[in-house]
């Protein structure tokens with residue numbers, strides 16, 4: 001039943017259909033591994049990144065490693081046109097996660113339902129995205145890169161499969177699909193082996209930003225050469241994605257009033273909660289089969305130890321995503337009282353780096369429901385007990401699906417109504433056209 005639903009979803013969702021097309025034929029057909037080049041083992045991705053950046057393997061050496069990086073400033077380009085243009089195929093990489101052929105690596109990826117932990121996949125995608133960008137910006141003269149490439153945004157991840165099996169090999173592929181002046185869009189695909197073929201599991205679009213060796217200022221990236229009409233189309237999509245992001249940021253409910261249609265939705269939700277016996281705006285009652293939004297909050301705390309650092313001695317973006325995802329999943333599970341499946345991830349903005357030693361506060365909440373879908377928002381911020389300053393670092397949006405009817409979420413305050421509308425906007429942008 002469920003797989004049927006997902007199948008019809010994939011058939012009807014244009015955003016995801018487009019990505020699937022490009023992952024199975026089109027762009028991928030023209031972007032193949034160069035002769036003699038072997039897929040990279042997943043365990044080597046972070047080692048390669050460490051070599052490219054010159055990152056320390058021991059925390060005690062990290063200050064010295066960073067001082068050495070400062071000397072790479074001289075390698076930075078003064079203008080973008082000083083850099084060698086690159087093709088999409090130049091950054092194309094394949095990574096193997098051999099869960100089938102190397103059972104010893106399964107444990108790290110296994111969840112209690114005997115499927116693969118999606119949080120681990122988020123970590124691998126993040127590292128791969130960064131490696132793809134380093135491949136695109138590879139310095140001709142030296143192996144070491146002066147660039148610090150960080151994850152700015154997870155634009156979208158759409159899943160095609162409900163289960164990721166823990167005993168079959170997985171392949172990740174990806175390449176740079178668009179470049180700006182200092183930012184790059186990366187498209188990645190994950191496939192899993194079934195008999196003799198690799199079937200698509202998910203498509204992901206990330207945006208990475210290049211910074212100077214000390215990660216203080218933006219730095220130019222190599223331009224992209226477009227070789228085929230298909231590549232021109234992919235690049236144009238990247239441009240459109242950028243415009244869409246700017247438009248949705250301008251229309252954010254933190255800046256603008258809701259639309260007339262959205263105001264109606266909020267008012268109807270409000271009317272539905274009025275106690276018809278009292279004729280008062282104040283006495284509110286929960287409609288049947290509903291849950292107040294405020295009762296769905298689930299919180300967590302992480303102390304950010306050096307072990308979770310990235311190559312730039314900040315907290316690894318993939319770790320933040322894994323923690324936020326797992327909390328979001330637990331929130332959806334507690335809400336629906338049934339195992340949730342992730343269907344989409346979108347618009348994870350990395351607003352500020354998380355420093356080692358930070359107290360990372362995570363807060364998840366169900367903000368929108370429709371049929372058997374649950375939209376969960378996870379807020380993360382750092383709190384400094386010395387200064388008592390609290391700063392937002394990320395907001396995560398996850399769409400889950402449950403194989404049974406779920407209660408409706410109901411906002412009580414104006415602020416919660418804005419969360420509801422924001423959740424609906426995220427849900428609509430990834431899912432609407434498939435239902």
Ligand SMILES: CCCCCC(=O)SCCNC(=O)CCNC(=O)[C@H](O)C(C)(C)COP(=O)(O)OP(=O)(O)OC[C@H]1O[C@@H](n2cnc3c(N)ncnc32)[C@H](O)[C@@H]1OP(=O)(O)O
Pocket residue numbers: 046049126127130149150151152153179180181182183184207209218245310311314315316317318349350351352353354
């Ligand atoms: C194992 C290795 C993994 C390593 C990966 C990580 O873990 S990284 C760890 C997780 N990520 C982080 O910690 C990043 C935290 N965030 C930040 O440091 C910062 O917000 C940022 C560097 C991403 C952006 O800073 P600023 O907004 O000041 O940057 P600035 O305005 O100079 O813009 C630089 C370029 O980034 C683009 N840009 C900035 N924010 C963007 C966003 N949300 N979505 C898309 N693009 C964005 C701009 O258009 C511009 O591109 P153009 O110049 O092309 O127009």
